[in-house]
Amino acid sequence: MGDPNVAAEDAPFDIGPVVAELRGLRADWRKEKGHPAEFGALGFPSRHAIGRVIDTLAAALFPLRLGPPDLGAANEDCFVRASLESALPLLAAQVRMELHYTRHERGGPAIERAVNAIVEELARRLPAIRRLIDGDTEAAFDGDPAARSVDEVLLCYPGITALIHHRIAHELYHLGAPLVARIIAEVSHSRTGIDIHPGAQVGERCFIDHGTGVVIGQTAIIGNRVRLYQAVTLGARSFSTDAEGRLVKNEPRHPIIEDDVTIYAGATILGRITIGKCSVIGGNVWLTHSVPPGSRVRQTQPSINIEPGDPCD
Numbered sequence: 001m002g003d004p005n006v007a008a009e010d011a012p013f014d015i016g017p018v019v020a021e022l023r024g025l026r027a028d029w030r031k032e033k034g035h036p037a038e039f040g041a042l043g044f045p046s047r048h049a050i051g052r053v054i055d056t057l058a059a060a061l062f063p064l065r066l067g068p069p070d071l072g073a074a075n076e077d078c079f080v081r082a083s084l085e086s087a088l089p090l091l092a093a094q095v096r097m098e099l100h101y102t103r104h105e106r107g108g109p110a111i112e113r114a115v116n117a118i119v120e121e122l123a124r125r126l127p128a129i130r131r132l133i134d135g136d137t138e139a140a141f142d143g144d145p146a147a148r149s150v151d152e153v154l155l156c157y158p159g160i161t162a163l164i165h166h167r168i169a170h171e172l173y174h175l176g177a178p179l180v181a182r183i184i185a186e187v188s189h190s191r192t193g194i195d196i197h198p199g200a201q202v203g204e205r206c207f208i209d210h211g212t213g214v215v216i217g218q219t220a221i222i223g224n225r226v227r228l229y230q231a232v233t234l235g236a237r238s239f240s241t242d243a244e245g246r247l248v249k250n251e252p253r254h255p256i257i258e259d260d261v262t263i264y265a266g267a268t269i270l271g272r273i274t275i276g277k278c279s280v281i282g283g284n285v286w287l288t289h290s291v292p293p294g295s296r297v298r299q300t301q302p303s304i305n306i307e308p309g310d311p312c313d
Contacts, residue, residue, distance in 0.1 A: 045094040136159075139227075169188075201221045261279050280296050
């Protein structure tokens with residue numbers, strides 16, 4: 001809103017035509033997409049609010065480590081209860097906005113029943129999410145000689161932060177709130193540099209080491225005890241189109257990574273291919289076909305030429 005104390009004549013030029021043209025563009029877009037203004041009458045899910053939800057849920061999952069510094073073991077349960085009583089209604093408000101936007105009934109009892117079902121089921125799944133994250137944390141501690149404790153891993157490692165976000169987002173994605181889930185994924189991406197689509201399936205004891213630049217696509221399937229290093233891409237090789245040339249949505253197009261696979265930094269694995277269990281994919285490998293279990297895939301050794309020179313030149 002403009003400042004009512006600023007006179008119209010103080011503006012450097014007449015912005016009326018700009019306002020009018022933007023209004024016309026909005027109207028054209030809504031008409032073309034079949035989105036009347038009422039679609040946003042309740043607002044759209046907020047990245048800021050969803051970030052608060054995730055932080056509060058993470059603190060409820062790990063109160064002494066991710067909760068407030070003055071929290072003690074004697075009042076953990078009280079803190080967890082208060083955190084959930086704060087986060088779940090806020091999450092429900094975000095889910096309600098999404099469902100109001102995406103469903104035809106536009107509010108009413110059906111929307112409320114769906115919101116309550118999604119949020120209540122996520123709450124029931126929080127203990128299972130906690131167990132998965134415990135396994136991820138232990139895998140990172142066991143797999144990194146620089147890690148001094150599981151507490152350090154939980155507090156400091158971006159891979160664990162990304163997995164906390166992902167494991168919550170993945171549940172919401174399949175419970176019927178894919179937009180809220182996708183926003184959680186993008187909050188995580190901005191915080192960690194790790195981009196995991198909420199639709200991706202990630203098994204137990206996943207270790208994303210360093211993590212910056214990791215990309216995991218929507219239909220990727222990752223088995224148990226998989227280790228990924230920075231800048232690994234599990235992406236799509238091509239995209240199918242329908243008769244009208246539009247992209248086919250939700251088609252399986254990303255890799256399947258079986259159990260106990262290690263993928264080193266910079267590797268790019270594309271398409272619906274399978275990396276067999278216990279395989280090792282070397283750094284900077286570009287891979288577009290399946291490999292059997294136990295494979296060792298590496299680039300040909302590059303030729304490096306080192307010539308002596310005058311350091312003062």
